[in-house]
């Protein structure tokens with residue numbers, strides 16, 4: 001199972017949207033996809049419309065080591081496609097907001113998710129982890145398990161600064177600590193709207209000019225993205241013939257290639 005963290009400590013840049021819609025594009029290609037809602041806000045869980053996991057088979061109990069039963073109990077089916085592709089989800093749970101605080105106190109606190117995911121390795125081809133908008137132990141757990149990160153960004157000056165903080169500080173510090181690199185697979189410029197003027201277009205140009213970081217997709221601001229969220233289905237199913245569904249399919253092919261998924 002290939003693991004990819006979807007992270008950016010900046011809020012509202014499209015992490016959850018990218019996780020679901022990239023996941024669906026990969027599932028449409030025939031991949032067995034696991035999505036993990038690692039954000040205590042539970043937006044991914046809300047967007048897919050699945051119930052919370054319940055005590056004791058939850059991420060909180062598992063990551064702090066109090067639940068040691070069958071970890072497949074945490075996994076809920078979401079979508080199935082004719083070609084064998086599927087999406088399953090590990091949803092949030094009510095006390096998830098306590099998890100970060102509890103993790104601080106534990107030994108090997110960044111490695112908890114790694115150990116958990118090893119158990120699910122045979123069941124899925126790819127796992128996408130939706131991170132919270134912060135640089136705490138939850139994001140560290142995702143980055144440690146994945147060693148690869150996809151970074152959604154918005155085309156604004158503040159997004160450029162957030163990216164520098166993420167890449168130059170967080171990823172390098174964690175990589176030193178782990179004794180190995182964390183690869184930035186690329187950027188997804190999200191909710192792009194060039195009608196908003198030069199700030200937006202010049203920031204895109206700045207992202208595209210970054211050395212060692214590739215812009216993998218430009219996903220424009222589209223009403224179908226918000227409508228699909230409300231309808232609790234991925235964009236490729238909600239509006240299969242739109243340009244935005246096509247952008248997610250292209251992103252799916254690019255990511256599959258970059259992380260070495262057999263297609």
Ligand SMILES: Nc1ncnc2c1ncn2[C@@H]1O[C@H](COP(=O)(O)OP(=O)(O)OP(=O)(O)O)[C@@H](O)[C@H]1O
Nearest residue numbers: 011012013014015016017133191220221222225226
């Ligand atoms: N390409 C897009 N077009 C239109 N709306 C979008 C697009 N991408 C995201 N949105 C909307 O913007 C909002 C924020 O997106 P999302 O929740 O994915 O960001 P996030 O980075 O996960 O936020 P948080 O940091 O709170 O977790 C959502 O309501 C989503 O529906």
Ligand SMILES: [Mg+2]
Nearest residue numbers: 015016039043
């Ligand atoms: Mg989110």
